Amino acid sequence: MQDVLQHLINGLSLGSIYALIALGYTMVYGVLQLINFAHADIYMMGAFSSFYLSRWLNLEAHPGMGSLVLALVASMATCAVLGVTIERLAYRPLRNAPKLNILITAIGVSLFLEFTAQVVFGADPKVFPTLINDVALIETPFVILKSLDVTVFVVTLLALGVLHYLVYHTRFGKSMRAISHSLTTANLLGINSNKVIVITFIVGSALAGVGSVLVGLKYPKIDPLMGIMIGLKAFIAAVLGGIGNMTGAVIGALLMGLSEEFVVAYLSSTLRDALAFGLLIGILIWKPSGLLGQNSIEKV
Amino acid sequence: MSLLLKVSDFHVFYGSIEAVRGLNFEINKGEIVSLIGTNGAGKSSTLRGLSGVVETKGSALLEGHEILTLPSHKRVEQGIVHCPEGRGLFPHMTVKENLEIGTFFRADKTGLQKDYELCFSLFPRVQERLTQLAGTLSGGEQQMVAICRAILSQPKILFLDEPSLGLAPLIVSQIFSVITTLNERGSTILLVEQNARQALKISHRAYVLETGEIIYQGTGQELLEKSEIQKSYLGI
Numbered sequence: 001m002q003d004v005l006q007h008l009i010n011g012l013s014l015g016s017i018y019a020l021i022a023l024g025y026t027m028v029y030g031v032l033q034l035i036n037f038a039h040a041d042i043y044m045m046g047a048f049s050s051f052y053l054s055r056w057l058n059l060e061a062h063p064g065m066g067s068l069v070l071a072l073v074a075s076m077a078t079c080a081v082l083g084v085t086i087e088r089l090a091y092r093p094l095r096n097a098p099k100l101n102i103l104i105t106a107i108g109v110s111l112f113l114e115f116t117a118q119v120v121f122g123a124d125p126k127v128f129p130t131l132i133n134d135v136a137l138i139e140t141p142f143v144i145l146k147s148l149d150v151t152v153f154v155v156t157l158l159a160l161g162v163l164h165y166l167v168y169h170t171r172f173g174k175s176m177r178a179i180s181h182s183l184t185t186a187n188l189l190g191i192n193s194n195k196v197i198v199i200t201f202i203v204g205s206a207l208a209g210v211g212s213v214l215v216g217l218k219y220p221k222i223d224p225l226m227g228i229m230i231g232l233k234a235f236i237a238a239v240l241g242g243i244g245n246m247t248g249a250v251i252g253a254l255l256m257g258l259s260e261e262f263v264v265a266y267l268s269s270t271l272r273d274a275l276a277f278g279l280l281i282g283i284l285i286w287k288p289s290g291l292l293g294q295n296s297i298e299k300v
Numbered sequence: 301m302s303l304l305l306k307v308s309d310f311h312v313f314y315g316s317i318e319a320v321r322g323l324n325f326e327i328n329k330g331e332i333v334s335l336i337g338t339n340g341a342g343k344s345s346t347l348r349g350l351s352g353v354v355e356t357k358g359s360a361l362l363e364g365h366e367i368l369t370l371p372s373h374k375r376v377e378q379g380i381v382h383c384p385e386g387r388g389l390f391p392h393m394t395v396k397e398n399l400e401i402g403t404f405f406r407a408d409k410t411g412l413q414k415d416y417e418l419c420f421s422l423f424p425r426v427q428e429r430l431t432q433l434a435g436t437l438s439g440g441e442q443q444m445v446a447i448c449r450a451i452l453s454q455p456k457i458l459f460l461d462e463p464s465l466g467l468a469p470l471i472v473s474q475i476f477s478v479i480t481t482l483n484e485r486g487s488t489i490l491l492v493e494q495n496a497r498q499a500l501k502i503s504h505r506a507y508v509l510e511t512g513e514i515i516y517q518g519t520g521q522e523l524l525e526k527s528e529i530q531k532s533y534l535g536i
Contacts, residue, residue: 171404174393174397174400174401174404175401175404177390177392177393178390178393178401181390181391181392182388182390184353184384185384185388185390186401187351187352187353187372187373188351188353188372188376188382188384188388189376189401189402189404189449189453190373190376190377190402190404190405190453191373191401191404192371192373193373
């Protein structure tokens with residue numbers, strides 16, 4: 001049992017990465033009631049943009065804070081631009097179309113990005129550069145706390161802090177919460193919903209950009225289909241927490257990371273993915289609204 | 301009296317269904333005008349169309365400027381302020397946040413402060429409840445917050461959609477007296493009500509709608525005395 005603490009650290013580290021991606025799903029769902037399947041591929045593009053920037057600037061030769069920040073900025077910017085472009089070109093024209101049309105479009109955009117990336121970047125995996133030195137900060141017989149895990153926590157916490165401020169203390173945040181309750185009412189109150197939706201895509205996609213760099217550091221192998229599995233898991237985490245609920249997404253993601261880690265540690269690593277989808281099936285059967293989600297009553 | 305809103309050949313569509321068919325009406329500055337009629341007559345649809353949240357055809361001039369071509373949030377800035385049926389508060393936000401949302405486009409801090417004072421003098425209860433979540437308020441209190449939020453959006457013309465719906469009689473008369481007070485202070489109001497008698501009593505003029513068309517119009521008093529109206533809408 002002495003390695004429980006170690007697994008706890010690993011699980012939280014994985015879970016906080018899931019959280020960054022899950023938030024993008026849940027925020028977009030909140031304002032548009034759309035599962036943005038392209039979100040996972042936006043994340044993948046973020047990883048590639050920071051990969052190429054790192055290679056171009058030879059960041060690997062100077063590992064440290066500066067390199068990490070540069071990679072984060074590149075990835076966040078790429079993801080934000082891509083997210084806004086997709087919203088503008090693919091989703092906005094369908095704003096008043098039936099929900100199914102826009103869902104299918106999201107899947108189409110996702111496939112488009114995955115296969116464009118295979119053509120442009122090549123289908124073979126690439127090694128993500130080491131942007132920070134992974135040294136053991138605390139080393140005891142039972143637990144090793146590595147600088148990489150600390151970086152993941154710190155960056156995630158910073159990102160969540162900024163997000164919390166945006167959502168609860170700014171006009172954008174209040175408008176976004178208003179829209180996620182009722183788009184029509186928000187419009188009646190003078191809220192420019194298109195603008196708010198665009199900012200939502202920017203923020204959600206940038207968070208995925210942060211996630212992609214952290215994943216690149218932790219599991220340094222990137223390829224054009226890298227978004228699929230982690231995207232599905234982050235999506236499950238968002239559903240687990242209650243889709244549309246941001247606190248729920250974070251809690252769901254942490255639970256997901258922890259349970260994966262412990263299943264792998266104490267049962268079998270082959271059960272890792274089975275657990276994720278088992279959780280999804282379980283939550284859909286017993287609490288479809290998610291842990292923190294509310295049953296929405298549709299009034300007619 | 302000067303003309304504030306002139307609506308001509310105004311249609312509202314829900315997909316292929318035409319809910320409002322070619323209305324023509326006018327609202328002068330400082331008036332209370334009511335739209336009355338049964339369920340499905342097109343009263344709320346008219347308001348929703350003028351606010352820009354449903355599809356429309358025709359023309360609506362606010363002080364001579366066409367508004368139907370503007371997106372809904374621009375219409376609010378122009379002074380078309382709509383207090384929706386069912387109040388439309390955000391239950392998971394505090395009363396304060398609910399009020400603030402109606403003011404995001406306003407730049408005049410002092411004017412805004414005055415409007416807050418007006419709201420709190422009309423409804424002291426709202427001030428007491430500022431930090432509470434809107435979902436925890438009673439129906440009457442929610443309606444008060446909704447009216448305050450609309451006042452804070454600085455309306456040139458205030459649309460009130462069924463402000464008395466589902467409220468206790470005592471609250472209903474309080475709401476109607478506030479409408480009169482607001483009007484005496486200079487507000488122009490377009491009121492939609494199922495409670496036709498109360499609405500006609502406080503209205504300068506009114507239009508009676510049936511299946512998307514205007515079938516009668518006149519002053520509030522005239523319509524109250526008209527036998528067809530009494531039979532169909534006032535239950536006499």
